Amino acid sequence: MFLFLLISIFILFLCIQHFIVRRRRREKGNKDFSSKPFSSMPGPPSYPIIGTLPLYIYYKKYSLNRLHWNGRSKEYHWTVFNKEGKYPSRRSHTALAYYRSSRPQKYSTTGLLPTNGAEWRRVRTLLQKPANRTSISGLISSLNLVAEEFVEYMDRHFICVNKDDFLDHLNRVFLEMTGVVTFDTRLNSLQNPLQRILYSKTESSIPYRLIKAAEETNDKILETDNNLPTWKIWETKPFKMIRESQEYIEKISSQLIQDKKSQHMQEDCPRTLLDHWLSSTGLNDKDIMTGAAEFLLAGIHTSSYTFSFLLYHLANNIQAQERLRNECLELKSEFGEISREYLHRAVYAKACLKESLRLNPVSVGVGRILPEDTVLGGYLVPKGTLAVTQNQVICRFAEFFEQPNSFIPERWIEGEIMHKEVDPFISIPFGYGIRQCIGKNIAEISLQVLLMNMVSRFSWSWAGTKDLDTVSLLINKPDQPIRLKFKKID
Known part of the structure; x- marks a missing residue:
């Protein structure tokens, strides 16, 4: 029962966070009249919490282990590499980072792969x-x-x-x-x-x-x-x-x-x-x-x-x-x-x-967390978005x-x-x-x-x-x- 309660609280927290982020993105997009808001960027439909998982698991439109097939089947592609920033950041190896951060007696950082900043x-x-x-x-x-x-x-x-x-x-x-x-x-x-x-x-x-x-x-x-x-x-x-x-x-x-x-x-x-x-x-x-x-x-x-x-x-x-x-x-x-x-x-x-x-x-690809708002393909992509370029596609x-x-x-x-x-x-x-x-x-x-x-x-x-x-x-x-x-x- 306690475990179920923890999971429910965690999911509720993610839902609230998701809607706050979407609201901020819409506000930023509306302020910049020279570009279209990020929410209107074409792409597969994304749902709160679960994102695009239904397209992979239920509808079988995309494959979880053939990411290059997914990229080739998508209609729109943009590439951005001039937004590195002083400390290029990415989201990767999250479980490895969690494992290492829980062992300060062995690690002073989480390592080159997951660490940012x-x-x-x-x-x-x-x-x-x-x-x-x-x-x-x-x-x-x-x-x-x-x-x-x-x-x-x-x-x-x-x-x-x-x-x-x-x-x-x-x-x-x-x-x-x-x-x-x-x-x-x-x-x-x-x-x-x-x-x-x-x-x-x-x-x-x-x-x-x-x-x-x-x-x-x-x-x-x-x-x-x-x-x-x-x-x-x-x-x-x-x-x-x-x-x-x-x-x-x-x-x-x-x-x-x-x-x-x-x-x-x-x-x-x-x-x-x-x-x-x-x-x-x-x-x-x-x-x-x-x-x-x-x-x-x-x-x-x-x-x-x-x-x-x-x-x-x-x-x-x-x-x-x-x-x-x-x-x-x-x-x-x-x-x-x-x-x-x-x-x-x-x-x-x-x-x-x-x-x-x-x-x-x-x-699989080169990913970066954008350090600032970036106009990409005419759309305003907000700071903090993870952008990934698939090498095997382009x-x-x-x-x-x-x-x-x-x-x-x-x-x-x-x-x-x-x-x-x-x-x-x-x-x-x-x-x-x-x-x-x-x-x-x-x-x-x-x-x-x-x-x-x-x-x-x-x-x-x-x-x-x-x-x-x-x-x-x-x-x-x-x-x-x-x-x-x-x-x-x-």
Whole structure:
């Protein structure tokens, strides 16, 4: 009875808040005679409290896990990116923020993902300094060693990689790369027996549990963001999965940080993210642990999903795969090992990655809470409104790209027939401005290094039963197993 009363009071509070906000928006809209009120902006009908949920659940007009389908079916689209403000804000990872704010003994902030305002800017500025391209370039040799090890791993388990969901293997190599760049630690995710790692129901190894924990958190964030926050009243199943996953990631992050503190830093060794953070006077131990945990959370599946789509597009475009292979072999004969100059000269490899990210960006969208009233499409959108741009929708508009649904890397290379200057805001897979993905440089270099190693040793074709699409979770996930047919190259 008491629980029912609490829920009723919570719903009543939301109703009152909803009508107050709508009234203020109408008043603001009526004061500005040069623009139409926000309440008249075209779009799907929205109801108090439940919003547009009936269109998803009852009428089945939209899908909860195919957000890109919803965006393509809507008649009106506007884009706004000039309203960042000093502290770009967004509404995301609300359950993660609630979990962390309830543990002040471990967290001084809720982390880079959910935090807004001045505190976000402080931590972001200090954590991102070692994540710039120059610093990460010093770790290319370490990333290349992992990529070479993965290629040998594929060769040893050749039958399995042709039979398994290849995504399982990619999760392991990107976990290993995250460990190298962030902690200067080999987690040995490519060393343990293959069958036990992938299929054991009682697996207790660190690599397996980290991959599982990161996946469960990412999978449940959007669900907790888009539904009523009942997890603030009692622990729902999705929130429990987030809590248990985060507790394990915290445990491993703290352990790796303590291991790094006990080591003597050698002057001639490239400095990892953790080396830089520990030497920063502006970061406390809680900030460092939060940053390390978020890199483990965000560094595995964002890369493995992105690489899955890249392999898929190259599998269905053999000419592009051959041109990429020829570029790699030429650079290898000139430079030997992969280096900063090697990657700088890999023009076609970068174009392949950029084109794959255009077609299948890992982010569902770029969202901002407007810091001031904004006129958008002739309508006055009030301060505090959440505006979201869906990357996967606008990047397939024919008005921006010729043959928008085709994989054509040449469109990004100057001098090619298909090349055309495109507004830089059209394709922003890593976000925009000072709030763009902090791991952008790490991800791009890691993906390129692994791609160069793989394409020089293997060719591949698509062996799936249908075309690959995405499922909308917190990030865009392949909607089926990654089935590839590999062939060895002499």
